[in-house]
Amino acid sequence: MALTKDLSYSEAAVLAVQREMEADARVVVLGEDVGRGGIFGQYKGLQQTFGAERVIDTPISEAAIMGAGVGMALAGLRPVVEMRVVDFALCGMDELVNQAAKNRFMFGGQGRVPLVARMPGGIWDASAAQHSQSLEAWFAHLPGVVVVSPSTPQDNYSLLRAALQCGDPVVYIEHKTLWGLRGEVDEDMAVPLGKARRVREGNAITIVSWSKQVQACTAACDALAAEGIAADLIDLRTLWLWDRETVLASCARTQRLLVVHEAVQVAGFGAEIAATAAEATGCRVARLGAPRIPVGYAPVLEAQSRVGAEAVATAAKKLLG
Amino acid sequence: MDSSNSSATPRIIGEALYRTMVRIRAFENAAEAASQGGVSAYGQQAAGSAKVRGPLHLSTGQEAVPAGVCAHLRVSDYLTSTHRGHGHTLAKGADLVRMMCELFGKATGFNGGKGGSMHIADFSVGMLGANGVVAAGLPIAVGAAHAQKVLKKNGDITVCFFGDGAINRGPFLEALNWARVYELPVLFVCEDNRWSATTASGPMTAGEGASARAASMDIAATQVDGNDVFAVHETAARLVHEVRDGGGPRLLHALTYRVKGHVSVDLAAYRDPAELAAAVETDPIARARGHLLSHGATAAALDAIENAARDEVDTALAIADAAPWPDATAAFTDVQTIGAGQWH
DSSP: OOOEEEEEHHHHHHHHHHHHHHHOTTEEEEETTTTTTOTTSTTTTHHHHHOTTTEEEOOSOHHHHHHHHHHHHHTTOEEEEEOSSHHHHGGGHHIIIIIIHHHHHHTTTSOOOOOEEEOOBSOOTTOOGGGOOOOHHHHHTSTTOEEEOOOSHHHHHHHHHHHHHSSSOEEEOOBTTOTTOEEEEETTOOOOTTOOEEEEOOSSEEEEEOTTHHHHHHHHHHHHHHTTOOEEEEEOOEEETOOHHHHHHHHHHHSEEEEEEEEESTTOHHHHHHHHHHHHHOOEEEEEEEOSSOOOSSHHHHGGGOOOHHHHHHHHHHHHO | OOOOSOTTSOHHHHHHHHHHHHHHHHHHHHHHHHHTTOOSOTTOOOOTTOSSOSOOOOOTTOTHHHHHHHTTOOTTSEEEOOSSOHHHHHHTTOOHHHHHHHHTTOTTSTTTTSSOGGGOOBGGGTBOOOOSSTTTHHHHHHHHHHHHHHTTOTTOOEEEEEEGGGGGSHHHHHHHHHHHHTTOSEEEEEEEOSEETTEESGGGOOTTOHHHHHHHTTOOEEEEETTOHHHHHHHHHHHHHHHHTTOOOEEEEEEOOOOSOSSTTOOOTTSOHHHHHHHHHTOHHHHHHHHHHTTTOOHHHHHHHHHHHHHHHHHHHHHHHHSOOOOGGGGGSSSOSTTOSOOO
16 A cells, blocks of 8 residues: 655655665664754654664764775665765765775676765855856766656655665665755655656747756746746656666657756766757757856855756757747 | 794794785785786876776785784674774784685675775674774774774774874874773774885884874883784784773884885885885894794795795686676665765
């Protein structure tokens, strides 16, 4: 019997970890402030339920948190490694890039590193340059890891469970300002890694996005629909492996692709999608991301890094024109 | 010459320690010969004929440390290593032939030819890998030890080898702090060989080094003459026992010397010849031999150990040389499960 609940994005994450911890005694959580529920409430109540031995508070030691996660995984645990925000995950980059991602291949398959590294990304309102980055392209570029970026409570629940079951290192990028987003969550709904979600259906143009930018794209699609333009909006959900089949089928049909992301447009992951689609289908492509500037603090500066619904609609119409 | 305070070490153990050291030395000497001119770095020219290619980090002169420490370990104990890991691997009980095959890049190596010398590993004996990044093994060791604690692997420990260069990287500090905070079953072993790549460590290190830094975090640290295998063995016995007993982390600070350059093609011309000469005077194998001879071992027995090691290594060289290369398709295996394949 499906249990459907109204949950926030953070509550959905708590439930996902709880279900995995109930199902598998090897699942542990480690990170700063996880015992009190995590800074976004994404671990709320788990330490009370499972104890401090499985929900492990750590010193502020990102390199050791990520590195210990690798050691724990090699020694038989399945750790959820909390990095607080993607900007701080950079302090554990060797441990992720040179250790976690390389281990399985480099040692000839002797061991596996089943860890999920959660590192919330994106602009955090008024939090300036070191707390507002979108770095998913860095990780998509890295062989050995899966990269996930959920946009809804349902996806955060289902994809986090899939990530914990996948057996390889997963870079799991939630969005810093989606935690309060509410939605229906079906506990029994499985979402496989690598499968996109169709948000709006149409034949005029394909729009591909992920994470919080799906919201701006949805609003843009609704505005376009009011003008009689039916866009096909695809939420990628997983960036590596990304769902080429769904995207390319849509592009073949519409012959127009717009990729939208919060990250800096230059060398962003949108370029990979656009190039792949153009090579495979010959469709016209456009990208829409942030300018190549650090995110500023003052509202007027921060706004320069944001890509809103209006900009998406404008870019879509330009591509159609 | 013989500064050992461990005349109590029974001869059978003494000879076993000697065998471990001699096997490491024989292996590395052979690997070095097979690597001549293998890297175009440090002013040396690459030669295409090298059988062991790429960086080869030799632990010549440091053999007493892994021999003395690993003698106390079980297969279920974990070990993390450095880029200079042949000795750790052999001392932990890994197969010498498969290690040579890996150095040759062959399909029959531990890693199927995917890692080479710098990533030598044998998970089947708890050796979780040599590492190309200085200090990277420390957090991994802490994680393995933390898992042993969570999984109630009572009595099992993790041993973490690192060098004097590693203590100036953040992960060293992070790992020691964590290990102490959670009282983890980990023995940190600093192989203080006095060199950080091609820079002397002393002028680059504030304070007294590894043991002092451990003490500052309330981790009991013991210094030992790392070129005296019996002293290492005796000190490690106590520390391993304390860690096994649930006493939390310990640090063994073994003072030794890197006789060779940073990599096999580094002639280390930047070093004071007198420093090297003094170090060679305290060679751990020669010292152990002298000690054993004065405590009842026969020259014939020790010669036999050395000859057996040379024979074993010669056989390994021949096997590695004849072994097949990995299939090209192996470049695409064991990357990851979801998202694997020939992507461009």
